[in-house]
Ligand SMILES: O=C([O-])CC(=O)C(=O)O
């Protein structure tokens with residue numbers, strides 16, 4: 328896909344993996360990547376792609392604020408990551424933005440805050456992940472203060488190009504430099520979990536299957 332600069336392979340691998348196993352792989356490697364408190368609007372939503380970061384702050388009286396003009400500059404395949412300090416009383420995403428993002432081939436949007444016009448996201452199956460939904464606009468209430476700078480979501484720093492993975496369980500951030508080994512580790516974890524399920528289906532107790540395949544330490548940090 329255009330603009331992915333050779334990251335296509337690792338993105339394809341991450342796309343096949345649930346965030347749960349990616350999170351366990353991050354734990355094993357010792358990287359904080361799980362962004363607590365964000366959920367998809369629909370359980371079927373899934374988005375994987377390099378982050379395009381933007382940050383808002385409350386208006387300060389010197390200028391009015393608005394939301395969303397940056398969308399024209401987002402490369403297709405990206406995941407838009409919006410820092411709005413976790414605010415839930417004003418929205419920074421709505422239906423016009425959903426329509427635009429879907430038409431531009433943007434992979435999805437992660438909001439440290441809330442969204443509105445949720446029916447547009449559901450109608451277009453455009454993946455939105457947020458702290459919730461609310462109808463009051465951020466126009467005249469927030470202003471765009473940064474594009475392309477690091478954004479911190481629930482203590483997790485997301486930079487331009489950080490690989491964002493989001494599904495029914497929430498949002499994890501995978502640093503681009505570590506993405507290959509995190510994907511590799513997550514694939515191993517997935518295999519072990521499949522082996523445990525197969526053993527249980529074949530009649531093993533859960534305790535014995537977990538013991539045999541080392542379940543309790545799948546995610547434990549390796550020194
Ligand atoms: O004001 C907002 O949150 C943006 C909005 O409704 C839209 O894009 O349709």
Ligand SMILES: [Mg+2]
Nearest residue numbers: 421422423444
């Ligand atoms: Mg709207």
